Amino acid sequence: MYRAKRFRGIADIGYCASKKIAFYGLKLHLQVTDQGLPMGYVVTEASCHDRMAAETVMTQIPHPYNLGDKGYISQKLQKKLYEEHRIAFWTPVRKNQRIRQSDAWKQWMKRKRKVVETVFSILVDSYRITEIRANSVSGFETALDGILLAYSLLFLG
Numbered sequence: 538m539y540r541a542k543r544f545r546g547i548a549d550i551g552y553c554a555s556k557k558i559a560f561y562g563l564k565l566h567l568q569v570t571d572q573g574l575p576m577g578y579v580v581t582e583a584s585c586h587d588r589m590a591a592e593t594v595m596t597q598i599p600h601p602y603n604l605g606d607k608g609y610i611s612q613k614l615q616k617k618l619y620e621e622h623r624i625a626f627w628t629p630v631r632k633n634q635r636i637r638q639s640d641a642w643k644q645w646m647k648r649k650r651k652v653v654e655t656v657f658s659i660l661v662d663s664y665r666i667t668e669i670r671a672n673s674v675s676g677f678e679t680a681l682d683g684i685l686l687a688y689s690l691l692f693l694g
Contacts, residue, residue, distance in 0.1 A: 550583060563583060
């Protein structure tokens with residue numbers, strides 16, 4: 538990771554808490570409809586916290602209701618999105634939070650999150666989105682746009 542020259546100054550080292558591994562590269566923040574169609578995206582350095590990119594990706598193609606995972610939990614962000622853009626942003630709660638959610642709400646949220654996780658799984662496994670070998674930012678953007686376009690066309694077709 539420390540000897541990598543590709544995207545030096547743009548990419549950096551991030552940590553994936555779910556897999557408990559460090560990685561060098563970029564992070565994709567993707568807005569997906571509840572049917573599984575990618576709508577907007579933001580690419581950030583790997584060390585960028587999810588909350589930093591959330592507002593950008595959600596205001597590209599505004600939707601009145603958005604759902605995020607636990608990485609996006611922030612009352613300040615939820616308040617800002619609602620006050621400035623009229624976007625309701627829901628996230629699951631952590632175990633140590635005082636807020637309680639009903640079992641029906643948790644099940645609904647789990648079904649919606651499964652759609653998003655399925656999209657990412659397809660993009661990683663079938664479209665090899667994590668294996669883009671571009672040498673320039675424009676080459677990377679072109680490859681990423683091509684992958685998302687191909688997925689969207691097959692999704693709609």
